[in-house]
Amino acid sequence: MNIALLAPELILATFASLVILVDLFLSPSAKRANLYLTLAGIALAAAAALSLVGRNTTSFYGMLVVDDFAIFFKLAFLLAAALVAMSAVPFLERYPGAEGEFYGLMLFSTTGMMLMAGTRELISIYLALELTSISLYLLAGLAKRDSKSSEAALKYLLLGALSSAVLLYGMALLYGLSGTTELAGIAKAAAVGVSPAMLLAVAMLAAGFGFKIAAVPFQMWAPDVYEGAPTPVTAFLSVASKAAGFAVVVRVFTVALGSVQADWVSLFAVLSALTMTLGNVVALTQQNIKRMLAYSSIGHAGYLLLGVAAASDAGVSSVMFYLLVYTVTNVAAFTVVILASRAIPDDRIDGYAGLHRRAPLLAFAMAVSLLSLAGLPPMAGFFAKFYLFAAAYQSGLIWLVVLGLINSAISLFYYVWVIRQMYLVAPTGEEPVRFPAVAFTSLVVAVVGVLALGVLSDPFLGFARVAATTLVH
Amino acid sequence: MPYLSLIIFLPLAAAMAIALAPRDWARWIAGTASLVVLALSMQAFSIFDRAATGFQLTEKAVWIPQFGVSYFLGVDGISLPLVVLTGLLTFIAVLASWRLELRPKEYFALVMVLETAMMGVFTALDLMLFFLFWELELAPMYLLIGVWGGPRREYAAMKFILYTIAGSVFMLVGIFALYFSSGKGTFDMTVLAAQQYAAGFQLVVFMLLAIGFAVKIPVFPFHTWLPDAHVEAPTAISVLLAGVLLKMGGYGLIRLPFGMLPDAARELAPWIAALAVVNVLYGAAVSMVQEDLKKLIAYSSVSHMGYVLLGAAALTGVGLQGAVLQMFTHGTITGLLFLMVGLVYDRTHTRIIDKLGGLGARMPAIAVVFVIAGLASLGLPGMSGFVAEFLVFVGAFPVWQAATILAAFGIVITAGYLLWMLQRVFMGPLPPQWAGLGDASRLELFTVGVMVAVIVGVGVYPSVLTDVIKMGVVPMAQRLAGM
Numbered sequence: 001m002n003i004a005l006l007a008p009e010l011i012l013a014t015f016a017s018l019v020i021l022v023d024l025f026l027s028p029s030a031k032r033a034n035l036y037l038t039l040a041g042i043a044l045a046a047a048a049a050l051s052l053v054g055r056n057t058t059s060f061y062g063m064l065v066v067d068d069f070a071i072f073f074k075l076a077f078l079l080a081a082a083l084v085a086m087s088a089v090p091f092l093e094r095y096p097g098a099e100g101e102f103y104g105l106m107l108f109s110t111t112g113m114m115l116m117a118g119t120r121e122l123i124s125i126y127l128a129l130e131l132t133s134i135s136l137y138l139l140a141g142l143a144k145r146d147s148k149s150s151e152a153a154l155k156y157l158l159l160g161a162l163s164s165a166v167l168l169y170g171m172a173l174l175y176g177l178s179g180t181t182e183l184a185g186i187a188k189a190a191a192v193g194v195s196p197a198m199l200l201a202v203a204m205l206a207a208g209f210g211f212k213i214a215a216v217p218f219q220m221w222a223p224d225v226y227e228g229a230p231t232p233v234t235a236f237l238s239v240a241s242k243a244a245g246f247a248v249v250v251r252v253f254t255v256a257l258g259s260v261q262a263d264w265v266s267l268f269a270v271l272s273a274l275t276m277t278l279g280n281v282v283a284l285t286q287q288n289i290k291r292m293l294a295y296s297s298i299g300h301a302g303y304l305l306l307g308v309a310a311a312s313d314a315g316v317s318s319v320m321f322y323l324l325v326y327t328v329t330n331v332a333a334f335t336v337v338i339l340a341s342r343a344i345p346d347d348r349i350d351g352y353a354g355l356h357r358r359a360p361l362l363a364f365a366m367a368v369s370l371l372s373l374a375g376l377p378p379m380a381g382f383f384a385k386f387y388l389f390a391a392a393y394q395s396g397l398i399w400l401v402v403l404g405l406i407n408s409a410i411s412l413f414y415y416v417w418v419i420r421q422m423y424l425v426a427p428t429g430e431e432p433v434r435f436p437a438v439a440f441t442s443l444v445v446a447v448v449g450v451l452a453l454g455v456l457s458d459p460f461l462g463f464a465r466v467a468a469t470t471l472v473h
Numbered sequence: 474m475p476y477l478s479l480i481i482f483l484p485l486a487a488a489m490a491i492a493l494a495p496r497d498w499a500r501w502i503a504g505t506a507s508l509v510v511l512a513l514s515m516q517a518f519s520i521f522d523r524a525a526t527g528f529q530l531t532e533k534a535v536w537i538p539q540f541g542v543s544y545f546l547g548v549d550g551i552s553l554p555l556v557v558l559t560g561l562l563t564f565i566a567v568l569a570s571w572r573l574e575l576r577p578k579e580y581f582a583l584v585m586v587l588e589t590a591m592m593g594v595f596t597a598l599d600l601m602l603f604f605l606f607w608e609l610e611l612a613p614m615y616l617l618i619g620v621w622g623g624p625r626r627e628y629a630a631m632k633f634i635l636y637t638i639a640g641s642v643f644m645l646v647g648i649f650a651l652y653f654s655s656g657k658g659t660f661d662m663t664v665l666a667a668q669q670y671a672a673g674f675q676l677v678v679f680m681l682l683a684i685g686f687a688v689k690i691p692v693f694p695f696h697t698w699l700p701d702a703h704v705e706a707p708t709a710i711s712v713l714l715a716g717v718l719l720k721m722g723g724y725g726l727i728r729l730p731f732g733m734l735p736d737a738a739r740e741l742a743p744w745i746a747a748l749a750v751v752n753v754l755y756g757a758a759v760s761m762v763q764e765d766l767k768k769l770i771a772y773s774s775v776s777h778m779g780y781v782l783l784g785a786a787a788l789t790g791v792g793l794q795g796a797v798l799q800m801f802t803h804g805t806i807t808g809l810l811f812l813m814v815g816l817v818y819d820r821t822h823t824r825i826i827d828k829l830g831g832l833g834a835r836m837p838a839i840a841v842v843f844v845i846a847g848l849a850s851l852g853l854p855g856m857s858g859f860v861a862e863f864l865v866f867v868g869a870f871p872v873w874q875a876a877t878i879l880a881a882f883g884i885v886i887t888a889g890y891l892l893w894m895l896q897r898v899f900m901g902p903l904p905p906q907w908a909g910l911g912d913a914s915r916l917e918l919f920t921v922g923v924m925v926a927v928i929v930g931v932g933v934y935p936s937v938l939t940d941v942i943k944m945g946v947v948p949m950a951q952r953l954a955g956m
Binding site: 356367371376377378382383386387389390393394398401402405406408409412413416419420423424457458461462465 | 536537538539540579601604605606608609611612615616619620627631634635638639642645646649650652653
C-alpha cells in the first residue's frame with residue numbers, strides 16, 4: 001500500500017476542507033483568499049499528479065490505479081477547476097457569502113472525479129461518482145435566492161438519484177455474474193460466456209453513465225440544469241463532469257466488458273448517432289445562450305461517443321484529446337457568458353448584439369471558442385474532431401463519421417448565429433462591458449489554449465496515445 | 474529563403490499588426506503586406522526552374538508525427554501561377570478598398586487572414602494542411618460578406634458557408650479514405666499520389682473529393698450560392714471570390730482527384746466533359762437574361778469555369794495547360810470586370826442595367842477599360858482569355874469532339890451578353906440623372922491599369938505562364954494517360 005499514490009486526491013480533499021474552514025474566519029472583504037487557497041491546492045495536486053506520470057501501478061488492493069490514463073484525466077479536471085475557479089469571481093461578487101461553499105464543494109467534486117478516473121473497482125467507482133455528484137447537486141442550487149437555480153438543483157438531484165439507482169443495478173448484476181467487483185475479474189468471468197443478464201447489465205451501465213455524460217435519451221436534465229445553475233457551475237458541469245463520465249465509461253467498457261465489445265460498440269454507435277443529431281438539431285432553436293451551449297454539449301457528447309464506439313487505442317486517445325480541447329473551449333465560452341452577464345443579465349442570444357463594440361475582447365474570445373466548437377481551423381476543435389473522426393473511420397464506422405460531419409455542418413449554423421449577433425448586428429447599448437481582471441486571466445488562458453492546443457497538439461496527443469495503451473495492461 | 478512560408482504567414486502577421494495598430498494604419502499595413510507578398514510571389518515565380526518537373530521551393534518540417542501530419546509546402550507549374558494570381562488580386566483588392574470607412578481594422582485584418590488561407594491552399598502538399606487552409610477561409614469570408622455586403626448580405630454569407638462546409642464533409646471522408654487505405658500513415662500528397670488504389674475505391678473517393686471542389690468551382694447544380702454571394706459581397710471581395718476562391722475549387726479538383734486517382738479520372742472524364750458543357754452553356758444562357766450587372770458577371774464565371782472543367786476532362790497536357798491558364802486568366806479578367814462594376818456602382822448606386830445608359834459620355838476611361846475587360850472575357854485574340862480558351866479547345870477537341878463544339882458556342886453567347894451589356898450601359902442617350910457623374914480617380918485608374926497590363930501581357934506573350942504550367946501538367950498528363 002503506497003499512500004503517496006493517493007497524494008493528489010489527498011491534497012485536494014485537504015484543501016477543500018481547509019477552504020470551508022478558513023472561510024468561517026475571513027472578513028467579507030478578504031473572501032478572495034478562498035480563491036487563492038483553491039488555486040494553491042489545485043497547483044499542488046497537479047504537481048503531485050505530474051510526479052506520478054509513468055508509474056502505472058495500483059494500490060489499495062487494486063482499488064486505486066495510477067496509470068497515465070488516469071493522470072491525463074486528473075490533470076484535465078484540475079485545469080477545468082482552476083479556470084472555473086477564476087471565472088467564478090464575478091458571479092461570487094453578486095452572491096457574497098457563497099465563496100467558501102463554492103470553492104470547497106468544487107474541490108470535493110474534483111476529488112471525486114479524480115477518484116472516478118483512478119479506480120477499476122465498481123464500489124470505488126460508485127463512491128467516487130456520488131462524491132462528485134452530491135457536490136454538484138449542491139453547487140447547482142448555490143444561488144439560493146434564484147428559483148431557477150433551486151429548480152435546477154432539485155431536477156438534477158432527482159434524475160441523478162434515479163440514474164445512480166440504475167447504475168447500481170447494473171453493477172449488482174455484474175457482481176452477481178462474476179463474483180467480483182474488480183473490472184479485471186469481471187473481464188475474466190465474462191470471457192467464459194455471454195448471458196442475457198450480462199447484456200442487461202451492459203445496458204444498465206450505459207444508461208447510468210449516459211445520464212452523467214448527457215447522452216440521448218438520458219439528456220433531458222441537461223438543458224434545464226445548465227440554464228438554471230449559476231453559470232460557473234454550468235461551466236464546470238459541462239466540462240469536468242462530462243470528462244469524468246467518459247473516463248469511467250472508457251475504462252469500464254474497455255477493461256471489463258471486452259468480451260461483449262461487439263454489443264456495446266453497436267449500442268454506443270446508436271447512442272452517438274442519436275445524441276449528436278438531437279443535440280445539434282435542437283440547439284438550432286435556442287434563444288438562451290446557456291441552453292444553446294447545453295444542447296451543444298449534448299452534441300459534443302455524441303461526437304465523443306463516436307470515439308468510444310471506435311473501441312481502439314486511437315479511439316481512446318482521440319477521446320482524451322477531444323475532452324482536453326473541449327474543456328478549455330467550453331470554459332472560454334462560459335467565461336464570456338459570465339463576464340458579459342452584467343450587460344446581458346438574461347443570457348439571451350439577442351443580447352449579444354453588437355458585443356464587438358462594447359467588449360471587443362469578449363466578442364473575439366467568444367467567436368474563437370464557438371468556431372473551435374464548430375471544428376473550424378486553426379482552432380483546437382478542428383484538430384480534435386479530425387483525430388476523433390479519423391479514429392472512427394479507421395474502426396469502420398464510416399456512416400457515423402459522415403453523420404458526425406453533417407452534424408458539424410449543422411452546428412456551424414447556430415454557432416455562427418451568435419457570431420452574427422456579436423459582429424453583424426448593431427449594439428443595443430453603447431456602454432462598454434466591465435469585468436474583473438482575475439476572471440479575465442482565466443479567459444486569456446483558455447483562449448490561448450483554444451488557439452494553441454491544436455497547432456501544438458503532438459505532445460498532448462502523444463501522451464494520450466501512451467496513456468491509452470496503459471488502460472488495458 | 475522560405476518563400477512559401479513567408480507568403481503564407483506574412484499576411485497573418487499583418488492581420489495581427491492591424492488588430493493592434495490605430496485605425497488609420499490598417500489600410501497601410503494591409504497594402505504594404507500584400508505588396509510584399511506580391512513581390513515575394515513574383516520572386517518565387519522568377520526563380521522557379523522552368524526545366525524541372527515536380528515540386529520546387531519545398532519546405533518540410535515534422536509537425537504532428539503522432540498522426541503522420543507534416544508541414545509540407547511546395548509549388549509546381551500548376552500551383553505557382555495561382556500563387557501569383559492570389560498575390561496580385563489581394564493587392565488589388567486592398568487598393569480597391571482604400572477608401573473604406575466602415576470598420577476598416579476588422580476588414581483589412583480579415584482580408585489578410587483570407588490571403589493566408591488562399592495561399593495555404595495553393596501551396597500545401599500535406600492533405601491535412603490543405604484541408605486546414607481550405608476551412609480557414611470560411612470564417613473571414615463569412616464576416617467579409619456578412620458585415621460589408623449588400624442588403625441581403627446575411628443570407629448570402631450563410632449560404633456561402635453552408636454550401637462550402639457541406640462540400641467539405643465529403644472531401645474529408647475522401648481524405649480519410651486515402652490516408653487509411655494507402656497504409657502509409659502519412660498525409661503527404663506526393664506519397665499518397667504515388668500509390669496504386671483499386672478501381673472501385675478510386676471511383677468512390679474521386680467522387681467524394683470532387684463534390685467538395687465542385688461546390689467551390691462551382692459546377693452545375695452546386696452553383697446557386699455564387700450569384701447570391703457575388704451580388705451581396707463588396708467589390709473587392711467579389712474580386713477575390715471570383716478571382717481566387719473559385720480557383721481553389723479548380724485547383725483542388727486537378728491536384729487531388731485528378732492527380733491522385735488517374736484511373737477514376739479516365740473513367741469519369743466523359744461525365745466531367747458533359748458537366749463542363751452544361752456549365753458553359755447554362756452559365757452563358759443565364760447571363761444573357763440578367764438585369765443586375767454583378768449577377769451577369771457571376772453567371773459568366775459559372776460559364777467560364779466550365780472551360781476549366783473541359784480542359785481537365787481532356788486529360789492531355791495541352792488540355793490541362795489550358796485549364797490552368799484559364800484559371801489564371803479568368804481570375805484576372807473577372808476580377809477586372811467586378812472592379813469595373815464596382816466603379817460604375819460607386820457613381821450611380823445602381824447595378825440594374827436598364828437604369829444605366831450612355832455613361833460613356835461621362836466616364837470615358839471607365840467605359841474604355843470596361844470594354845477591354847469585356848473583350849478579354851469573350852476571348853478576343855491578343856488578350857489572355859483567348860490563349861487559355863484556345864488551348865482548352867485544342868486539348869479537348871481530339872478527345873471530346875462534340876463537347877468541344879458545343880462549348881465553343883459558349884463563346885458566341887458570351888460575346889452576345891457582354892457586348893449587349895456594354896452597349897446598354899455605356900452607349901445610347903445619357904439619362905439626365907447621370908449627367909453630373911465623374912470619371913475614375915487616379916488610384917482607381919492605377920488599380921484597373923495593373924489588371925489590364927497583366928491581361929494584355931499574358932495575351933501577347935503567353936509563354937511567360939505556359940512554360941511554367943507545362944512543367945506541372947506534363948507529369949500529370951502522363952499518369953492520366955496510364956504511362
